[in-house]
Amino acid sequence: MPSPHLPRPEPKTPPTRPVLADDPPRFLLLEREVEIAYRPQMLAALQSKVDAFAAAARGTAPVCPQCGQPMRCPDTREVSWLARCGCLHAPVSRYRCPPCRYECRPLLDLLGVEPGRISGALARLLALLATVAPYPLAARLAWLLLGVTISPMGIWRVAQRWGEAAAHHTDALSRYHADSRSIGAPTQAAPSTVVLGVDGCSLGMQVHSKRRHRKAGETLPPLPPIEEGRFREVKTGVLLLPSERAETSPGRRSVVPRFLGTCLGDADAIFARLYAQLRELGWVGAHTMVVIVGDGAEWIWNRATMFVRRCEILDFWHALEHAWEFAQLRYGEGSAQADRWVHELAEDLRAGKVQGVIARLKRVRPKTPELRESLQALIRYYTENAGRMRYDEYLRLGYGIGSGAVESAHKQVVHARFRQAGMRWSEAGARRLLALRRLLLNDNWALLDRLRMVSLAH
Numbered sequence: 001m002p003s004p005h006l007p008r009p010e011p012k013t014p015p016t017r018p019v020l021a022d023d024p025p026r027f028l029l030l031e032r033e034v035e036i037a038y039r040p041q042m043l044a045a046l047q048s049k050v051d052a053f054a055a056a057a058r059g060t061a062p063v064c065p066q067c068g069q070p071m072r073c074p075d076t077r078e079v080s081w082l083a084r085c086g087c088l089h090a091p092v093s094r095y096r097c098p099p100c101r102y103e104c105r106p107l108l109d110l111l112g113v114e115p116g117r118i119s120g121a122l123a124r125l126l127a128l129l130a131t132v133a134p135y136p137l138a139a140r141l142a143w144l145l146l147g148v149t150i151s152p153m154g155i156w157r158v159a160q161r162w163g164e165a166a167a168h169h170t171d172a173l174s175r176y177h178a179d180s181r182s183i184g185a186p187t188q189a190a191p192s193t194v195v196l197g198v199d200g201c202s203l204g205m206q207v208h209s210k211r212r213h214r215k216a217g218e219t220l221p222p223l224p225p226i227e228e229g230r231f232r233e234v235k236t237g238v239l240l241l242p243s244e245r246a247e248t249s250p251g252r253r254s255v256v257p258r259f260l261g262t263c264l265g266d267a268d269a270i271f272a273r274l275y276a277q278l279r280e281l282g283w284v285g286a287h288t289m290v291v292i293v294g295d296g297a298e299w300i301w302n303r304a305t306m307f308v309r310r311c312e313i314l315d316f317w318h319a320l321e322h323a324w325e326f327a328q329l330r331y332g333e334g335s336a337q338a339d340r341w342v343h344e345l346a347e348d349l350r351a352g353k354v355q356g357v358i359a360r361l362k363r364v365r366p367k368t369p370e371l372r373e374s375l376q377a378l379i380r381y382y383t384e385n386a387g388r389m390r391y392d393e394y395l396r397l398g399y400g401i402g403s404g405a406v407e408s409a410h411k412q413v414v415h416a417r418f419r420q421a422g423m424r425w426s427e428a429g430a431r432r433l434l435a436l437r438r439l440l441l442n443d444n445w446a447l448l449d450r451l452r453m454v455s456l457a458h
């Protein structure tokens with residue numbers, strides 16, 4: 001056996017070690033120097049703004065929200081919090097209404113900061129890092145990008161708090177629009193057609209319902225393999241306008257999703273979410289056709305009935321996938337014959353000849369019980385979905401016939417962050433992070449500016 005260390009014939013000139021420049025580029029040094037020099041000035045400027053706020057707030061006693069009486073101020077304490085440029089502080093008065101026992105610190109509420117914590121603005125940036133990268137990597141990015149030292153656990157905590165705020169907002173919006181008295185955006189400019197695609201995948205969940213705590217020096221035993229039933233389904237839905245086609249990569253035009261929604265588990269929840277968004281966008285008018293593309297799963301069609309003017313489409317690629325299974329069984333895996341057979345069937349389906357295809361399948365005489373079973377399943381699938389397989393018509397109307405957009409959206413929202421090696425999720429953790437990813441991918445991150453970070457119960 002040849003050894004990997006066997007001497008190989010060496011070239012005549014000796015190798016040269018790769019050269020590193022002695023210094024970083026001069027501009028980089030200048031930029032860093034100025035950043036470091038001005039940090040204290042930034043901090044001082046920010047502190048003086050805070051001081052002005054504190055001075056303005058001093059001496060104006062708030063009114064008790066419960067009894068309407070002016071509140072008393074028993075104490076004023078120095079409070080500090082952490083921002084990107086350093087630690088800030090302010091004298092904060094605590095007001096009290098003795099009869100009601102109601103207490104408040106109006107200056108903290110006004111500034112939106114918490115004693116001894118990271119400021120919301122910094123927490124928002126840290127949560128953004130956690131939205132795109134696993135927590136330990138996000139902590140490293142926090143140092144490289146922001147010059148902030150924070151532990152993965154610290155990153156986890158802010159992601160949970162902002163995620164909870166975002167998830168709470170989305171749920172509230174879904175509940176609001178589920179009520180017939182809610183007010184949606186005006187629908188005068190509603191598009192004639194909206195495509196709604198839904199898809200699902202499973203996520204590995206934590207077996208332990210409680211977090212595992214590591215004592216100093218102790219190593220945790222490896223996580224057990226994911227058992228049956230430890231998966232939860234994540235559903236993703238997209239809304240898009242078939243009239244909007246963009247060149248997503250050179251020579252490739254596809255419809256760009258305008259909105260994507262995700263949720264953990266519940267089929268009603270994903271439809272409620274998509275419906276709420278349609279109302280927020282003012283996209284469903286009296287004459288809007290809602291095109292629903294699905295993989296044939298019952299839960300999709302059951303909920304689709306909520307739209308009066310609708311067109312249900314069985315995703316073309318799922319329809320073919322079922323044919324492939326049968327063809328490979330009948331002609332052998334990877335055989336040219338199977339290939340040809342499916343190709344012909346695809347042509348017929350695309351031409352809208354689903355009844356002809358079913359009739360032809362019924363004339364096939366399977367030779368084995370296994371083959372018969374597979375054929376019956378295929379015939380059943382096409383028969384049940386025949387009304388959703390008028391592909392010629394859908395193509396003519398410009399609806400499209402595949403759920404490619406939802407599948408790629410699903411990969412972006414879920415797979416890219418949640419399905420990395422060894423990842424397990426708690427119910428709440430997944431729900432919160434999904435809420436943040438949704439904001440980011442829907443280009444709606446700025447919504448966090450108008451939400452308050454939620455406190456987590458410990």
Ligand SMILES: [Zn+2]
Pocket residue numbers: 064065066067068069097099100101102
């Ligand atoms: Zn009171």
